[in-house]
Amino acid sequence: MTAPEQVHAADELVAAWEEALDVLERDARAAAELVKDPRHDGAALTPWTPPTPAGPVPGVLVDRVRELLRLQAAVRVDLDRALDDTRTSLTGLHRTTTSARPGAAAYVDVSA
Template sequence: MTSPVARVTGPAVGWDAAWEAALAALELDVAEVEHALALREIALDPPDPWTPPVGLGPLPMALADRARALLDRQIEVSRRVAEAAALARRHARAAQGMRSAPEASPVYLDTPA
């Protein structure tokens, strides 16, 4: 019978590879959102909700720095998405205000001298 310590500290076959694949998938998702933010092309439809992979076991120590860096990127991207959403709401309110404003005649007319 295997001791509990061996199960926690001894990686199963494919354990590191499964974590590498999970981190790579998350990195691709973050890169996609970073790219969309850079192009100012945020989709109106949210992506499918993320569900964590099952059966990965504890994070291998060799991947801890990579996971921390990914978490930092996710937090930064979340902040930037929230800012972009707030800006989009302000623009939408301003545009709506222009549509509902009564027709007005100009007060000043700029002409070349």
């Protein structure tokens, strides 16, 4: 390749990776919003498909990739915490609604 062709190919690689990172960052931010408020009608998450740029992440984008990894790790921690909270709530709910007889009262008012 001649020098101009190499520069053009490098620019295309950077652009392809920027596009892939844009999608990943958008989805990570949307997931973070949903963890904070599950009722939030945020951006729809899209199924992830591996990026297809024709080469490794260019050096000029390494810091952006590191920041994305930090964001994804933080969201993962928040999702794990939310999942644990949900499991705890469901366990407590199961204890109060389980009866030996279906349809039987779960609570008895003994003050009446």
